[in-house]
Amino acid sequence: MRLIAPISKRSFLKAAGASFATQLLPPAAFALERTEAIFAAAFMTPQESYGVALLSETGDEIARIDLPDRGHDVTFDPVSRRAVAFARRPGTFALVFDTVSGETVKLIEAAEDRHFFGHGAFSPDGKLLYIAENDFDNYAGMIGLYDARADFRKVGEFPAHGMDTHDIQIIEGGRYMAIANGGIKQHPDQGRAKLNLDHMEPSLVIVDLAQGQLVEKQTLPEEIRQLSTRHMDIDAKGAIWFGCQFEGARDRRPQLLGRFRRGEAFSFLKMPEDVLDGFDNYIGSVMVNRENGLVAVSSPKGGQWAAFHVENGQLAFREKIAGVCGLVPEGKSFLRSTENGNFGSKSMPLAWDNHITRLV
Numbered sequence: 596m597r598l599i600a601p602i603s604k605r606s607f608l609k610a611a612g613a614s615f616a617t618q619l620l621p622p623a624a625f626a627l628e629r630t631e632a633i634f635a636a637a638f639m640t641p642q643e644s645y646g647v648a649l650l651s652e653t654g655d656e657i658a659r660i661d662l663p664d665r666g667h668d669v670t671f672d673p674v675s676r677r678a679v680a681f682a683r684r685p686g687t688f689a690l691v692f693d694t695v696s697g698e699t700v701k702l703i704e705a706a707e708d709r710h711f712f713g714h715g716a717f718s719p720d721g722k723l724l725y726i727a728e729n730d731f732d733n734y735a736g737m738i739g740l741y742d743a744r745a746d747f748r749k750v751g752e753f754p755a756h757g758m759d760t761h762d763i764q765i766i767e768g769g770r771y772m773a774i775a776n777g778g779i780k781q782h783p784d785q786g787r788a789k790l791n792l793d794h795m796e797p798s799l800v801i802v803d804l805a806q807g808q809l810v811e812k813q814t815l816p817e818e819i820r821q822l823s824t825r826h827m828d829i830d831a832k833g834a835i836w837f838g839c840q841f842e843g844a845r846d847r848r849p850q851l852l853g854r855f856r857r858g859e860a861f862s863f864l865k866m867p868e869d870v871l872d873g874f875d876n877y878i879g880s881v882m883v884n885r886e887n888g889l890v891a892v893s894s895p896k897g898g899q900w901a902a903f904h905v906e907n908g909q910l911a912f913r914e915k916i917a918g919v920c921g922l923v924p925e926g927k928s929f930l931r932s933t934e935n936g937n938f939g940s941k942s943m944p945l946a947w948d949n950h951i952t953r954l955v
Contacts, residue, residue, distance in 0.1 A: 654941025736760025
């Protein structure tokens with residue numbers, strides 16, 4: 596989970612045991628020895644098989660975990676050192692795997708009247724896994740609660756107070772959850788078709804996790820109601836940064852990156868016009884580098900990513916890369932991945948999905 600510090604490489608290897616490195620093929624063992632960080636990202640092969648790869652910061656592959664279908668995001672629990680890869684919507688699986696052995700722990704399957712949205716998060720103590728779900732017959736977002744200490748059995752749920760529930764973030768030490776409801780009505784019988792673009796209902800929600808009760812809900816004003824709120828990350832001072840995808844007229848260019856926090860209304864960062872144009876009305880990933888005070892966003896449609904200073908909103912740097920989407924902090928900048936096979940400094944015959952998660 597992005598809000599909790601990753602484990603160290605030394606802890607990772609200690610937990611894996613002496614046999615872990617010896618089980619790897621020589622290139623993977625060499626990559627593990629050299630790297631100071633380990634990342635996880637979902638991919639698709641040219642043969643349209645799917646999986647999650649564990650990689651070094653230079654893109655050297657350490658291990659692969661097979662997935663039954665296309666994955667989206669990965670969340671990590673540093674307490675148990677387990678991770679979960681979530682199906683891309685409207686997928687119905689979440690695969691739990693041990694990051695130090697690569698072994699599958701559990702395949703969670705959605706209920707018959709539900710599908711997943713590609714995102715989830717562990718509680719800070721690792722006891723619960725929260726998954727963003729769609730009660731599709733009622734077009735209602737739900738947050739499912741799964742007991743991580745009891746074979747990931749579903750033990751409850753609470754409403755997300757909106758539809759098209761996408762990213763979720765645990766905030767303020769685990770007391771609250773921030774939820775980005777994209778506001779688009781969809782049903783698996785219609786695939787990924789968007790059924791309400793003329794009356795979307797995007798919102799930003801904060802829920803009290805102790806009670807599962809709504810604390811506050813902010814809806815977007817009518818003039819930008821077609822701005823779907825999608826992905827989020829948290830900066831060092833607790834501000835929640837969110838990225839949007841615009842479903843309105845192609846000749847409009849609303850701002851796409853905003854921030855809010857509990858008790859404060861959301862506001863948008865005003866990007867320079869040429870930078871905003873480069874995102875082509877689509878933000879695919881949002882990631883904060885807390886040590887360097889930067890928030891970065893990417894667009895595979897626009898082929899661009901850029902970073903901004905969280906304190907004043909000023910542009911720090913931008914870069915044009917075809918198909919760029921995955922972002923994760925690395926040093927003073929960000930590691931990037933693309934839909935056409937680039938991961939860090941390496942290029943490989945894999946299509947990376949939208950997100951990268953740091954494990955070590």
